[in-house]
Amino acid sequence: MSFIIFLPAILLFLMSFKKIHQNKKIFPLVTLSLVAPALWMFSIGLPYHLWDDYLVIDKLGFYVFVISSIVSIGVSLSLLTIHKHVNITQKGERRFYRFFALFWIGLILATLSNNMGIYWIGLEFATLSTVYMIKINDSSTAHKEAWNYMLVGAVGISLILFGIILIYASAKPILGEDAIYFDALLKSANHIHSPFLFELGFAITTLGLFIKMGFFPMNLWLANIERAAFYPVAALFSGILESVLIIGFFRFSQIAMSVNYSHIFTYIFIYMMLTIFIVSFLIYRAKDFIRLFTLSGIEHMALIILFWVSGGKFAALLHFAAHAFLKPALFLSTGVLESQGKYHTQGTLRGYIDKKGKLFAFIVSFFILAIISLPPSPMFFSELYGFSAMIHVAKTGEHPIIIIVSIFFLLLLLSVIFYRFILLYQAMNYEGVDEKKEVDRMEVLVCVLFAMALVSLGTPWVLTFIQGVAS
Amino acid sequence: MNDFLIGVFLATLIIALFTTRLYRLLFWYSFNSFTLGLLALSIGEDLNDNALLISGGLTLVIKALIIPYVLKHITQKSKLERSIRPRIKIHNAIMLVPAILVFTFYLTEPITNQISNHANYVAISITALFLALLLMIEHKVVMARIVGFLVLENSLFLLGTTATNGMPMLVELGILFDLMMAIVVINLLLRNERITA
Numbered sequence: 001m002s003f004i005i006f007l008p009a010i011l012l013f014l015m016s017f018k019k020i021h022q023n024k025k026i027f028p029l030v031t032l033s034l035v036a037p038a039l040w041m042f043s044i045g046l047p048y049h050l051w052d053d054y055l056v057i058d059k060l061g062f063y064v065f066v067i068s069s070i071v072s073i074g075v076s077l078s079l080l081t082i083h084k085h086v087n088i089t090q091k092g093e094r095r096f097y098r099f100f101a102l103f104w105i106g107l108i109l110a111t112l113s114n115n116m117g118i119y120w121i122g123l124e125f126a127t128l129s130t131v132y133m134i135k136i137n138d139s140s141t142a143h144k145e146a147w148n149y150m151l152v153g154a155v156g157i158s159l160i161l162f163g164i165i166l167i168y169a170s171a172k173p174i175l176g177e178d179a180i181y182f183d184a185l186l187k188s189a190n191h192i193h194s195p196f197l198f199e200l201g202f203a204i205t206t207l208g209l210f211i212k213m214g215f216f217p218m219n220l221w222l223a224n225i226e227r228a229a230f231y232p233v234a235a236l237f238s239g240i241l242e243s244v245l246i247i248g249f250f251r252f253s254q255i256a257m258s259v260n261y262s263h264i265f266t267y268i269f270i271y272m273m274l275t276i277f278i279v280s281f282l283i284y285r286a287k288d289f290i291r292l293f294t295l296s297g298i299e300h301m302a303l304i305i306l307f308w309v310s311g312g313k314f315a316a317l318l319h320f321a322a323h324a325f326l327k328p329a330l331f332l333s334t335g336v337l338e339s340q341g342k343y344h345t346q347g348t349l350r351g352y353i354d355k356k357g358k359l360f361a362f363i364v365s366f367f368i369l370a371i372i373s374l375p376p377s378p379m380f381f382s383e384l385y386g387f388s389a390m391i392h393v394a395k396t397g398e399h400p401i402i403i404i405v406s407i408f409f410l411l412l413l414l415s416v417i418f419y420r421f422i423l424l425y426q427a428m429n430y431e432g433v434d435e436k437k438e439v440d441r442m443e444v445l446v447c448v449l450f451a452m453a454l455v456s457l458g459t460p461w462v463l464t465f466i467q468g469v470a471s
Numbered sequence: 472m473n474d475f476l477i478g479v480f481l482a483t484l485i486i487a488l489f490t491t492r493l494y495r496l497l498f499w500y501s502f503n504s505f506t507l508g509l510l511a512l513s514i515g516e517d518l519n520d521n522a523l524l525i526s527g528g529l530t531l532v533i534k535a536l537i538i539p540y541v542l543k544h545i546t547q548k549s550k551l552e553r554s555i556r557p558r559i560k561i562h563n564a565i566m567l568v569p570a571i572l573v574f575t576f577y578l579t580e581p582i583t584n585q586i587s588n589h590a591n592y593v594a595i596s597i598t599a600l601f602l603a604l605l606l607m608i609e610h611k612v613v614m615a616r617i618v619g620f621l622v623l624e625n626s627l628f629l630l631g632t633t634a635t636n637g638m639p640m641l642v643e644l645g646i647l648f649d650l651m652m653a654i655v656v657i658n659l660l661l662r663n664e665r666i667t668a
Binding site: 054115117118120121124125128129131132135143146147150151154155158161162165166168169170172173177180194196197200 | 604
């Protein structure tokens with residue numbers, strides 16, 4: 001059965017070697033089949049053992065996989081019109097699909113893995129496949145950034161493996177070879193032979209994950225890469241690759257919080273405060289769309305992690321879903337906006353006079369306002385729940401004053417980000433000159449898809465489901 | 472025997488740090504992998520662990536033979552710069568490397584106290600990890616940095632072997648497979664271009 005889940009990706013990989021001149025639409029359509037496993041997952045009982053204890057579809061894995069699949073639909077559809085906005089050869093396009101298929105295999109392995117080793121293999125696979133995607137943009141900057149990504153990614157991924165080895169070593173005396181399984185570790189978290197070794201392993205693993213997420217002190221490398229790559233690649237990075245990283249953090253931290261909660265909370269809290277502190281000022285200084293959205297993505301990831309370790313799992317999962325839909329949507333629409341005039345933010349949403357254009361401009365405005373958590377954005381509600389979870393930790397913890405002061409400081413930093421995005425929104429809508437612009441029907445459809453996904457996060461059915469995953 | 476092999480492993484890594492020519496660096500990487508493979512075979516035999524014996528054998532074939540050969544081939548094909556002068560001058564590195572060794576042994580004491588078997592080997596593998604990072608940092612040339620990454624992976628293999636008496640077989644094979652994919656991606660990135668930074 002496990003083979004079937006990989007089938008669409010394998011099919012896409014094999015097809016990418018074929019030259020198909022007649023129908024350019026065939027690749028995006030085959031890419032849509034990547035969603036099929038997610039549809040199949042709706043019909044099975046969870047947890048489902050896909051391949052013994054190695055690959056298990058649990059609620060968390062299912063949730064992340066479904067979100068990634070929805071993002072992949074948007075990315076696939078956006079590829080139908082990519083040639084209108086960037087210079088991409090047919091060979092480059094086929095290479096994109098080839099590595100996208102490999103990336104998807106890595107995603108499946110990492111998302112559904114119950115085994116730390118397989119999680120790492122999937123993550124490495126996904127990382128390596130995205131390296132070449134950056135280089136599809138045939139520019140010297142993209143080549144340089146592909147190498148940077150390769151090397152920084154290698155350091156991050158090595159740290160993750162280093163941490164996994166220490167975690168495995170800490171639990172092997174009591175669990176034997178089962179110490180490699182997330183569920184076995186979670187069950188025996190209180191009996192781990194060497195908590196110090198485990199915590200050290202966790203700290204190093206998360207450091208590797210944080211480097212890959214663009215956290216302190218590696219805040220700019222991700223922004224540079226997403227700036228250099230084509231916009232669907234940037235969307236993949238922010239919408240799917242970060243999901244692979246965050247699910248790893250969720251799984252590792254669940255165990256770590258059972259081992260020693262106060263240590264983990266302090267470590268993560270300080271790290272996230274530092275990250276958001278740096279990122280808020282970088283956002284304030286950022287001049288172009290992609291950098292702004294990348295840095296805002298880093299801020300969101302930091303908040304998700306902060307909410308998660310504060311016990312606000314529902315808030316973290318809701319924030320994560322909203323982030324996963326909003327960021328790729330913004331990157332994909334930025335590709336369209338930038339083709340009208342690169343790096344110009346002033347008046348980019350003006351000049352869309354036909355119905356399609358007006359709808360497009362409206363949805364992009366909605367995305368920009370949703371990203372800064374203006375109600376009724378799901379991010380507004382997730383932040384409410386998240387901050388209340390943090391206040392609860394402050395009330396029950398040993399240092400309530402420090403945490404409450406930190407929360408106020410955090411809100412101050414978020415207001416800096418809010419201010420910058422409001423300026424951006426105003427510049428896009430009210431500055432610059434009116435120039436007639438057009439947008440393709442497919443590009444509007446992509447925006448509508450992401451907007452619908454975002455709105456669906458507020459429906460009772462989805463909220464109940466997220467609560468089920470969080471519990 | 473194990474003590475001798477781990478000594479050679481560390482020595483080859485230190486020599487690699489002072490190397491100024493790319494082919495010699497590839498040779499020292501190959502030798503480093505060779506000693507690592509032998510060490511895995513030796514520990515595997517001591518523990519009567521077939522998985523570790525297979526991993527050791529694969530390390531000898533893939534890391535000591537195939538990868539250095541492929542990297543040399545890529546270097547020739549892409550006409551890459553073969554002079555790889557490190558950023559850190561050798562007379563400074565001579566002081567820095569022992570400092571890292573001593574510092575790491577001191578730093579890893581709390582970890583090695585928790586490990587019952589091969590505690591010193593664990594300290595050496597973490598030292599090797601730091602030295603591999605130094606190798607990545609001190610070079611501007613891409614291929615030398617890639618060798619730094621590969622040595623980093625060797626250090627992690629050593630850590631996995633010594634701290635845990637070998638990771639599960641499936642994981643070891645997966646890591647080797649990923650390493651092969653990394654080489655494929657490196658080859659693709661270097662195709663038709665000459666990169667030195």
